[in-house]
Amino acid sequence: MKAMKTPLKRVRGLGSANEGTEHFWQQRMTALANIPLTLFFVGSIAALHGADYNTVMSYFSSPIVTILMLLTVLSAVIHMRLGMQIIIEDYIHNEGTKVLALMANTFFAVFVGLACAYALIKIGVS
Amino acid sequence: MADANPGGRPLSPHLQIYKPLFTMVMSILHRITGGALYVGTLLVVWWLVAAASGPEYFDFANGIMGSFVGRLVLFGYTWALLHHMLGGVRHFIWDTGAMLDVPRAQMLAKLTLAGSLTLTLTIWIVGTLVF
Ligand code: HEM
Numbered sequence: 001m002k003a004m005k006t007p008l009k010r011v012r013g014l015g016s017a018n019e020g021t022e023h024f025w026q027q028r029m030t031a032l033a034n035i036p037l038t039l040f041f042v043g044s045i046a047a048l049h050g051a052d053y054n055t056v057m058s059y060f061s062s063p064i065v066t067i068l069m070l071l072t073v074l075s076a077v078i079h080m081r082l083g084m085q086i087i088i089e090d091y092i093h094n095e096g097t098k099v100l101a102l103m104a105n106t107f108f109a110v111f112v113g114l115a116c117a118y119a120l121i122k123i124g125v126s
Numbered sequence: 127m128a129d130a131n132p133g134g135r136p137l138s139p140h141l142q143i144y145k146p147l148f149t150m151v152m153s154i155l156h157r158i159t160g161g162a163l164y165v166g167t168l169l170v171v172w173w174l175v176a177a178a179s180g181p182e183y184f185d186f187a188n189g190i191m192g193s194f195v196g197r198l199v200l201f202g203y204t205w206a207l208l209h210h211m212l213g214g215v216r217h218f219i220w221d222t223g224a225m226l227d228v229p230r231a232q233m234l235a236k237l238t239l240a241g242s243l244t245l246t247l248t249i250w251i252v253g254t255l256v257f
Binding site for chain 1: 157160161163164167168170171174177178181185192204208211214215217221249252253254
């Protein structure tokens with residue numbers, strides 16, 4: 001039987017199976033996007049320091065601000081999920097615990113992303 | 127027990143054997159700040175959802191964030207974000223293959239820390255005084 005599969009076919013699906021470069025690339029792409037987006041976010045929050053409800057609402061109801069905020073959330077959430085995946089894979093060696101932790105990581109990222117997006121859109125269209 | 131080192135090759139000692147070096151601490155700090163930012167996104171969720179919920183709940187959430195402890199946490203979050211961001215820039219420089227030698231890696235680490243502290247203080251001072 002040993003000659004039936006090519007060596008490449010036998011290793012596909014084992015080990016990193018070529019997904020490592022894509023993970024790395026997405027980590028770097030979102031990291032790059034995060035730089036201007038983070039500066040925009042930190043600048044916005046600093047400028048809103050001490051502002052009342054109406055000021056905050058009117059700032060976040062500008063379409064440009066909503067779009068930039070949505071982009072910030074999207075990029076940050078993908079980036080942090082990839083980052084936490086590496087941390088989990090580095091420290092959790094029990095296969096079952098690892099799979100559960102990786103799942104929880106995805107759930108958390110999706111929750112944070114959707115909750116922020118819903119709040120932003122609700123403010124944006126109100 | 128099976129021989130863990132069949133070829134008699136030199137083994138790398140475990141982490142706690144090493145004297146902590148500045149560059150090593152900064153590497154760990156990149157991971158710690160990344161993890162803190164991860165958990166801290168819950169604060170962003172809370173604040174945005176509070177704003178979307180109406181004036182009463184927003185004032186409640188804003189009041190907690192504006193308290194002494196709240197400000198301390200937000201100050202820490204600002205630093206973690208900016209420190210991690212500059213750490214990311216450091217990674218980009220290394221990705222090109224540049225500044226990987228010891229003297230320049232150490233200089234870069236110092237610049238990152240000095241930069242993140244300066245930026246954080248500047249933003250908080252400007253944010254408090256001007257707005
Ligand atoms: C502000 C701009 C940001 C930049 C430039 C950036 C850059 C990076 C880079 C390059 C890495 C990979 C490090 C490595 O390969 O060892 C990384 C890891 C990570 N980042 Fe970010 N990041 C940013 C923002 C964020 C934010 C907002 C979060 C969370 C909400 C975050 C969470 C993480 C986590 C959890 C890791 C994994 C840490 C590790 O593996 O040690 N990052 N970041």
